[in-house]
Amino acid sequence: VIIHDGDLKRLTGQDGFVWQRTAAELAALRVGGTADHVPTLQEMLHLVNGRVPLVVELKGTPGYDEGLVASVGKMLKRYKGKAAIMSFDHWLVRDFPKDAPGIPGGLTAYGKDVGLIEAHFAMLAHDIAFTSYAAGDLPNPFVSFVREKLKMPVITWTVHDQPAVDLTFRYADQMTFEGFEPDLVKVA
Structure with missing residues (x-):
């Protein structure tokens, strides 16, 4: 997944660590109180699409x-x-x-x-x-x-x-x- 911190608290407000969650569980989390979710690397690669x-x-x-x-x-x-x-x-x-x-x-x-x-x-x-x-x-x-x-x-x-x-x-x-x-x- 694409996330800066190993600890989820600062970016998602949730307790725990990235390694403790599946990609699907992380995708359900919102980043910084926005509608944005924690993307997978594959999602990001698709979005950027070689540009x-x-x-x-x-x-x-x-x-x-x-x-x-x-x-x-x-x-x-x-x-x-x-x-x-x-x-x-x-x-x-x-x-x-x-x-x-x-x-x-x-x-x-x-x-x-x-x-x-x-x-x-x-x-x-x-x-x-x-x-x-x-x-x-x-x-x-x-x-x-x-x-x-x-x-x-x-x-x-x-x-x-x-x-x-x-x-x-x-x-x-x-x-x-x-x-x-x-x-x-x-x-x-």
Whole structure:
């Protein structure tokens, strides 16, 4: 399903977690007090219908996400447009090459401390094609290395204002944004 949080409370007002419900049960839930429901990935792919490229972030739950990468990979293989997958979850990223072959995979990441940076570097062994990094954690050695040495695209998340836009285009290639119209911002 397409939903940001693993916990249902903020977006649907319901108690519990996504992994505790079936797709049909989630579809019956309303989002943000609107008439909108939690859509399945297949519904979203049908709605978009190849008109724009998609980046789908996979969020796992240890012990409850077996087959997630393979299922999403199969759906995206049939999608009429371009698509990529990404995840914070290293165990899912490790499955990208075998369970979603041909779908570009990326690492969603954050942090500047040595332990996190080392863990991100370890993910380079798993054939990632891009990274999506927290805008507020730029610059850092991992992003500099993948962008400058590996020529790998870097997307920032989540950009809310002009200072974050400026930071993005100084250290990255593109942004995930919220709360403003990006074509109205002035890129430095």
